[in-house]
Amino acid sequence: MTSAQEAVATCYERVRAVARPEIWITLRDRDDALAAAHAVDAKARAGAVLPLAGTTVAVKDNIDVAGLPTTAGAPGVRHTPATSAETVRLLEEAGAVVVGKTNLDQFATGLVGTRTPYGTPASASDPTLVAGGSSSGSALAVALGLVDLALGTDTAGSGRVPAAFNHIVGVKPTLGMLPSTGVYPASPSYDTVSVFARTLTTAGRAMEVMASGPASRPWQRHARLSATRGRVGVVDGEVLALVDEDWAAAYLASVEAVAAAGFEPVEVGMAPLLDAAKLLYEGALLAERAYAFGDVLAELGPAADPTVAGIVLPARDFAAVDLVRDQQKLLSARSSAARTLAPLDALLLPTAPGHPSLADVGADPVGVNSRIGTFTNFVNLLDLSALAVPAAGSTSRSPAGVILVGRAHDDLVLADVAARAGLTDALPPDQFWGAPCRELVVLGAHRTGQPLNHQLTDAGARFLGTVRTAPAYRMARLDTTPPKPAIWKAATGGASITGELWALTPDGLLDFLGQLAAPMAITPVTLSDGREVLGFTCEPGALETAEDITAHGDWIAYLTSTT
Missing domain, CATH: 3.90.1300.10 (Amidase signature (AS) domain)
Incomplete structure (x- = not known):
């Protein structure tokens, strides 16, 4: 420097x-x-x-x-x-x-x-x-x-x-x-x-x-x-x-x-x-x-x-x-x-x-x-x-x-x-010019290229990068349409799960949450660097018949393995 x-x-x-x-x-x-x-x-x-x-x-x-x-x-x-x-x-x-x-x-x-x-x-x-x-x-x-x-x-x-x-x-x-x-x-x-x-x-x-x-x-x-x-x-x-x-x-x-x-x-x-x-x-x-x-x-x-x-x-x-x-x-x-x-x-x-x-x-x-x-x-x-x-x-x-x-x-x-459009360079993820925003970690169907990602982009969200959770979470496949993972914090047997970090303005987050479907819920999620951000978890009852896929550590990796 x-x-x-x-x-x-x-x-x-x-x-x-x-x-x-x-x-x-x-x-x-x-x-x-x-x-x-x-x-x-x-x-x-x-x-x-x-x-x-x-x-x-x-x-x-x-x-x-x-x-x-x-x-x-x-x-x-x-x-x-x-x-x-x-x-x-x-x-x-x-x-x-x-x-x-x-x-x-x-x-x-x-x-x-x-x-x-x-x-x-x-x-x-x-x-x-x-x-x-x-x-x-x-x-x-x-x-x-x-x-x-x-x-x-x-x-x-x-x-x-x-x-x-x-x-x-x-x-x-x-x-x-x-x-x-x-x-x-x-x-x-x-x-x-x-x-x-x-x-x-x-x-x-x-x-x-x-x-x-x-x-x-x-x-x-x-x-x-x-x-x-x-x-x-x-x-x-x-x-x-x-x-x-x-x-x-x-x-x-x-x-x-x-x-x-x-x-x-x-x-x-x-x-x-x-x-x-x-x-x-x-x-x-x-x-x-x-x-x-x-x-x-x-x-x-x-x-x-x-x-x-x-x-x-x-x-x-x-x-x-x-x-x-x-x-x-x-x-x-x-x-x-x-x-x-x-x-x-x-x-x-x-x-x-x-x-x-x-x-x-x-x-x-x-x-x-x-x-x-x-x-x-x-x-x-x-x-x-x-x-x-x-x-x-x-x-x-x-x-x-x-x-x-x-x-x-x-x-x-x-x-x-x-x-x-290639007319200028892209702003780095940490520049918001004073705009109020909240970070949200998504781990499954809302990730880039997945069927619900449009709910983020429609709300004007900005992609900040790929992240991993702290090694304390488990992941299961829910039988929903479209299929999505359930993430929950486990006392034992947890792993670090890969996801994406996005930023939304307060109204953008409200618009996004208005589309949230059961059994999903939003709670604080701890990232690998110790930060707590909002992220998806799941109502406990939905896990009873869900397939545990924690070993994959990544929803995209799981989908790839099934095809």
Whole structure:
């Protein structure tokens, strides 16, 4: 395992070699970062549990880091906080070392990455193309291998578009999943911290740590840990005609990958969602941005980015009735989105219609930015989760991206779909991103490939691995339909029985238990490592005529022996 000091030293060597100063607004002093890393290594040697030890992090400069200035991309906003944002504090407590604050579209208003006085970031693959915004610096720091992961924010797509333009993963979590304390607001009702990494596993490690903090919104009880419906929504030809040829081809290849993974592609009507996207910048919801930073923007005068000022300052003149009208439109759009997503595991979309050049943005800064947000602007407005991953066939030299969109708290479902389609790596079994869950050991007909396994997968359960019970159980074959084993704890003659460990959310477990048939019962079962988890046992009376098959030690092995 790389020590924190080695990781930090490598990071600064890479920063010097790459020589992209426009990525950073403030790069932490190297000696300060090494001192922080030394403290992490000392804690690790003392036995502290530090899941992010050896991890380097870049932080978008609208998120506070204690001792480093926060600018929100505007020099006049500069202040140096004494405490870090809650998300940063949690990462640091887990052993991560922050190395600097990254460039962004001013006040996190933009998807291009060019609305900044701190230098214009270009794509990691092509200096003529935009890096994407507003979290441009954070995405580039990851894509160029400077840091392991980076924090961005996402209101209109800022945690997804830069991921697509730079061939990395962008997690846009459900609103409220991560704490917002210490984050300079853009549109407070629709902002969230986001995560960039080169793999989903790395991004997930950060999500696992940050989601353990005090979120403003608990997980919904109906949340699932994996895909259950077997269908993924896709756009029709009319919508795909809005997309540049190379990005459309990458999207269609991604649809094929999803279908090859066993999901049925289902064309969905996108008009209500695309109409809702326009509300973010073309209606009274812009008053959120005017409320958040309009006065500061006005005080900056010529120091403000002219495009940002031109978008936000007029929003101070909206009347209350304008805002209520657009909020009612939004409620209707949310109902439409709920109906669209109800039968689906996810909605698969191009992240953007294409990858514009710096020249394109210079010629039409508002129009190009608006086009980029075609498939991203509606997501937070409609309270949806999203995951940005490289499209099938995307490379670091020629990037293209897709996003998977789901209901609130379908974050882990999206990760499951992406992994099964081969668009990203799979999350390890121990990552739940704060989702409440219970473990259940199954030993017979509910195991993978067995006739009742669908009861687990239908409940959104996640397979955690093969396990064995403590050597204190006996097993018998019940004469049921389908046949299943009965397991019971024995005073003598017990053995270790092979089974599978699954995780379910509380509601998923209730759904599963609702299908439990006599003579089966659920009680604590002791595993070989001493843990007690819920598992199947049996009513004693059913054992009187059952065949004892303990010697096999495994229901699957028993079935194999009988055939």
